[in-house]
Amino acid sequence: MIHLGDITLDPPVFLAPLAGITDLPFRRLVARFGAGLVVSEMVASGELLTEKPSVRAKARTDLGLADGAATSVQLAGREAGAMAEAAKVVAGMGARVIDINMGCPAKKVTGGASGSALMRDLDHALGLIEAVVAAVDLPVTLKCRLGWDTDCLNAPELARRAEGAGVRMITVHGRTRQQFYKGQADWSAIAAVRAGASIPVIANGDIVDTTTARRALAESGATGVMVGRGAQGAPWRLAQIAADLFGTAAPVIPVQDALSDLVSEHYEAILSFYGRDLGLRIARKHLGWYADEAGTDPSVRSRMMVATDAGDVLALIRDAFVSPRQRRAA
């Protein structure tokens, strides 16, 4: 259990921010199964301030739960003023926690000197952190990598300085920026961050199930874990890890009819959130992950990927996830 001011994050198993994936429909599902915290996709501060509806939509926090998971909205940016203003906007939209992105490796983001590029200039990074902390009453957290490259493994220094500036928790993806997503995350390197910080440290990178979560916790000494890609096609994964490691209620993992219902519900939520045309395209990656997770027949999977009529897709979802025997009996 982690306390950030008067917010309790329990269990310490969190959904990672994944641009293009951890949108409101997906966060709702993960939160419903059970997670201590779900994090929005990164929201570019400058764009948020232009009031672009698609950017505002990323920062929505209405999970639709009476209680349970807290929502964090992640901000990306490089200008203290814009970050502070954006923090006020997302606080007004219901965020319970604000996270600052210092981990994104994408050239589009680091080229603009935000994301992981901030790890190359800690003085500048601290300026952003101080501005956000001063702007809102909410807990501010940080997500970073081990450093820019193996010559600059400065996450421990960043964590110490960020803690001094009022950051309440730090998540470390156990790779450098120069590794992008290659190789294996180094959970033991996160231990150096843990050693120098008093705030909770969360381990991230390549945690996909209970076994990897247990190892990541043991090697890093972290207080909790953050899971990203491991939840794709399996929104129950975090609840399963939490049940195994932290004794929370085990989720009922949907199979057959229940899985078909869940995927249909997710599909319809995506169409309603984005509108039909964009929704149809965004839904495909989720459908593919569900199919991979369930071991769906490849020919049904391919048809699901190209169908353009929502009714056809819903029928294919039934074909994909309800066993042939069950369908004959129905």
Ligand SMILES: Cc1cc2nc3c(=O)[nH]c(=O)nc-3n(C[C@H](O)[C@H](O)[C@H](O)COP(=O)(O)O)c2cc1C
């Ligand atoms: C498609 C994709 C989008 C991502 N978007 C973000 C993001 O918006 N903000 C962020 O801090 N990290 C982002 N990440 C990094 C993840 O949060 C996480 O640190 C990384 O994927 C390692 O964790 P995992 O192995 O559990 O996925 C993204 C990663 C992927 C693969």
